[in-house]
Amino acid sequence: MRLLRTFATATATALLLSASSMVSAQTLNFAYDADPVSMDPHEQLSGGTLQLSHMVFDPLVRWNSDYDFDPRLATEWERVDDTTMRFTLREGVKFHSGNPMTADDVVWTIERLKTSPDFKAIFANWKTATAIDDTTVEIKTKGPSPLLLNIATYVFPMDKKFYEEGGPEITKHGDSFASKNISGTGPFIVTEREQGVKMVFKRNPDYWDTDSPGNVQTAILTPIKEAPTRVAALLSGDVDFIAPVPPTDLDRIRNDKNTDLVTLSGTRIITLQMNGKRNEALANPKVRLAMVNAINNTGIVDKIMKGFATVAAQNSPEGYVGHNPDLKPRFDLEKAKALMEEAGYADGFSASMICPNNRYVNDYKICEAAAAMLAQIKIKVDLTTLPKAQFWPKFDERAADIMMIGWHADTEDSANFFEFLNMTPDPETGAGQYNSGNYSNPKVDEMTQASLDETDPDKRAKILQDIEKILYDDAAFVPLHWQDLAWAARKGVDIEPILNVMDFPYLGDLVIED
Numbered sequence: 121m122r123l124l125r126t127f128a129t130a131t132a133t134a135l136l137l138s139a140s141s142m143v144s145a146q147t148l149n150f151a152y153d154a155d156p157v158s159m160d161p162h163e164q165l166s167g168g169t170l171q172l173s174h175m176v177f178d179p180l181v182r183w184n185s186d187y188d189f190d191p192r193l194a195t196e197w198e199r200v201d202d203t204t205m206r207f208t209l210r211e212g213v214k215f216h217s218g219n220p221m222t223a224d225d226v227v228w229t230i231e232r233l234k235t236s237p238d239f240k241a242i243f244a245n246w247k248t249a250t251a252i253d254d255t256t257v258e259i260k261t262k263g264p265s266p267l268l269l270n271i272a273t274y275v276f277p278m279d280k281k282f283y284e285e286g287g288p289e290i291t292k293h294g295d296s297f298a299s300k301n302i303s304g305t306g307p308f309i310v311t312e313r314e315q316g317v318k319m320v321f322k323r324n325p326d327y328w329d330t331d332s333p334g335n336v337q338t339a340i341l342t343p344i345k346e347a348p349t350r351v352a353a354l355l356s357g358d359v360d361f362i363a364p365v366p367p368t369d370l371d372r373i374r375n376d377k378n379t380d381l382v383t384l385s386g387t388r389i390i391t392l393q394m395n396g397k398r399n400e401a402l403a404n405p406k407v408r409l410a411m412v413n414a415i416n417n418t419g420i421v422d423k424i425m426k427g428f429a430t431v432a433a434q435n436s437p438e439g440y441v442g443h444n445p446d447l448k449p450r451f452d453l454e455k456a457k458a459l460m461e462e463a464g465y466a467d468g469f470s471a472s473m474i475c476p477n478n479r480y481v482n483d484y485k486i487c488e489a490a491a492a493m494l495a496q497i498k499i500k501v502d503l504t505t506l507p508k509a510q511f512w513p514k515f516d517e518r519a520a521d522i523m524m525i526g527w528h529a530d531t532e533d534s535a536n537f538f539e540f541l542n543m544t545p546d547p548e549t550g551a552g553q554y555n556s557g558n559y560s561n562p563k564v565d566e567m568t569q570a571s572l573d574e575t576d577p578d579k580r581a582k583i584l585q586d587i588e589k590i591l592y593d594d595a596a597f598v599p600l601h602w603q604d605l606a607w608a609a610r611k612g613v614d615i616e617p618i619l620n621v622m623d624f625p626y627l628g629d630l631v632i633e634d
Contacts, residue, residue, distance in 0.1 A: 146632035147338040148613070150361040151350050153478045154508050155319055155343040159310065160298035161276055162290050164512065165238035165540075165553070167623055170530065174624045175321060175339070176216075177276035177304035178328075180207060180226070181269060183622060187532060189269050193221070193277055193305065194257075202264045202575075203247075207272070209255040213328045215279040217303040223251035228280040230259075236290050241539050241550030242271055242531070245572060263573045266580070270531035279303040293513045307332065307628030308339060316509065318342055327628075334629045345478040345507060351608075354379060360613045360632070363625070364481050365606035367426035373608045382616050384605045385430070387437045388528040388623075389537065390480055392473075392490060392598035393557030399521040401469045402557075408595035410459035414497045415490050416451045417600045424485050429601040434588040435527075435537035437602045441577070442534025442584030447592045449599075456497050468498025474520035477505040481603055487524055490598075515556055523556040526603065530622060534584045538568040542587075542596055559596045 156168040161177060163169070173179075180194040194207040213221040230249040233239045248260045261268065287297035302310050305328065308321035321339040342359065344350040347366035353359045355376060365373060365381065373381045394411065396403030421429045433449045436442040460466055471494075475487035484505040491501035501522070506514065515523055529536035544560040545552035551565070552558075567587050574580040591597070605623055609615045612634040618626040 146336050147340070148336045148361060148627070148630065148632065149340050149342070149359045150363075150627075151342045151344045151353055151359045152363055153343065153345055153347070153350065155316065155341055157293075157509050157512060158299040159302045159313070160290060160296065161278070162232055162236040162239055163292060163296075163299060165242075166512075167528065168508075170622075170624050173276045173304075174306070175308045175627055176302055176306045176310060177278070178213075178306050180272045180275045180277070182626075183273055183532070183620060183624075185620060189273070193226075194272070197269070197272075200258075203261045205259050205268055206252070207257045207259070209257065210328060211255055213305050214326050215282065215303045215305055216309045216324060217279055217282045219279055219281050219303075221277055221279075221305055222254045223257045224254075225280045226257045226275065226277045227251050229275060229278045232278065232288065232290070233274070237292060237547065237550060238553055239274065239550070241543075241553060242274060242536075244549055244551075246271070264575045265572070266575050267531055267533055267535070267572070270533060273530070277305065292516060307334060316343060329628070332629050333631050334627070335632060336627065336630050339627060354608055354610065357610065361607070361609040361615060363607045363623075365608045366481060367424075367428035367606075370426070370428065370606060378611055379608050380611060380613075380615070382607050382609075382619055383428075384619070384621050386528075386602050386604045386623075387440070387532075387621060388480075388526050388603045389432055389435050389437070390429075390483075390486070390524070390526045390600040390603055391435075391541070392487075392600065393523050393525055393541075393555065393559070394597065395518060395521050395523070395557045397558045398518065399469070399471055401463075401465055402471070402521060404463045404465075405595055406459045406463035407465055408598075410456040410463065410465075410497055411494060411499070412595050412598050413450050413452045413456035413459065414499075415493045415598055415600070417449055417598075418451060420486055420489055421601050424482050424489060425601065425603075428604045428606070429481075430604070432599040432601050434592060434599060435541065436534040436584070436588055440529070440532075440534045441581045442537075442588055444585040444588040444592075447588060453496060460497050466498075468500060470500045470502065471521040473501050473503045473522040474511065474514050475503065475505050475524040476508045476511040479508040479511065480524070480526045483524060483526075486600065490600075515554075518556050518558065525554055525556060527554065528622065532622075534588075535568055535571045538564065538571075538584075538587055538591075542591060543568055557597060559594075561590065561594065561596070564590055564596075 156172045161173045178192045181189040184190045196208045227249045234243045245261045247262045250258045282303040312320035319341040323337045351369045354362045394402040433447045477484040491503045540554045543551040571583045614631045
């Protein structure tokens with residue numbers, strides 16, 4: 121791996137020298153349900169990718185616990201006019217390769233993001249990025265952009281020289297240079313990676329953030345797909361920190377004297393999408409509405425999630441500007457059967473379903489329950505569950521009639537749901553990139569775009585809430601629940617200050633007390 125040959129040897133001596141000066145040099149063994157599918161931060165817009173980015177890179181700005189922005193590689197920003205913002209960059213920052221970070225790297229990164237199939241929709245309103253000088257970047261948008269700082273949290277400057285020399289291409293599920301080699305500015309350097317087995321991170325001895333309290337010198341990620349095995353590894357002391365914690369084990373960990381449990385109400389919507397292009401029955405809105413009424417999402421939350429989730433009827437959770445309080449969950453089996461008859465499918469039909477089995481909490485169990493519920497209205501579901509490394513290529517292929525997708529709006533804004541999950545898929549703009557149901561409603565497209573340009577808060581809220589009502593009436597997807605969050609660690613591993621509702625633990629700031 122070039123990442124090792126390029127700079128691991130060069131940093132080994134520095135690591136040894138710096139270790140002697142550390143008051144407390146610690147190793148963190150941690151387990152997630154899966155490891156990142158790629159080391160390219162622009163290949164896939166997913167939680168795993170963003171978790172990795174916060175370890176190996178740094179964003180221009182970062183969310184804090186008050187839903188405000190903290191400076192990171194940008195030390196300050198100035199709104200020049202309605203369509204222009206200037207960022208002042210931190211001086212003296214180096215990439216892991218030793219190359220200095222300048223405004224050229226930031227501009228190069230933004231231009232690359234605008235070509236990424238997964239990220240381009242987020243940056244569709246960013247017209248130009250210009251390096252005014254080595255430490256100043258000017259962003260111009262096509263129109264007023266109320267979410268410009270929100271979007272800036274996605275900009276993790278990449279090492280232009282490093283990637284251009286190796287190969288800058290973005291290859292979805294491929295074998296590119298960037299998928300296997302990495303050079304960021306972040307608190308950790310990747311020194312070893314065996315996909316699906318282990319990933320080793322060493323502390324960056326030249327890290328710019330000397331005020332960070334973090335004392336982890338080595339972090340070792342072991343993916344453990346099975347939730348009981350992951351919990352057992354924590355309780356036995358084999359690992360120090362795990363995520364996610366399954367609802368069935370919350371009390372067990374809470375009552376264990378050697379572990380700490382941290383929980384937060386979540387905003388990630390878990391849904392099923394229905395592909396009317398693959399299966400004509402699913403193009404019928406009455407059939408889709410029947411499916412929404414046949415799936416008891418309250419029962420799923422109670423029985424499978426053990427109450428550790430919030431039943432949903434729309435994308436936007438309470439507190440988001442687009443949340444429409446008039447929309448209520450629907451479960452009415454008799455109504456579902458009547459709708460199937462009205463639609464001409466009283467005898468049912470067959471449909472394929474693909475779901476992950478290590479991406480969302482209890483994902484495959486939820487899909488098994490949904491398939492059984494759909495059988496009650498004579499929809500015969502052929503269900504396949506896959507690890508996420510195999511699931512995502514199938515998802516991108518739209519390889520089944522019904523597919524699960526969960527989404528957290530990382531801009532903390534309702535429009536992000538619509539952009540990625542509900543807009544008509546458009547490879548050119550990136551809209552609808554995660555709309556595996558191929559749902560298309562020109563009104564939703566038009567209104568979503570309008571919301572991204574509207575700066576009046578009240579008008580914008582009305583647009584977003586009206587979009588939720590259209591999707592609800594059209595049964596555009598099956599809303600299941602908003603997934604709550606839970607992490608656990610052994611005593612002495614102080615995880616609470618580094619956790620957030622976005623589920624991007626800031627492990628660079630983690631303090632291990634013993």
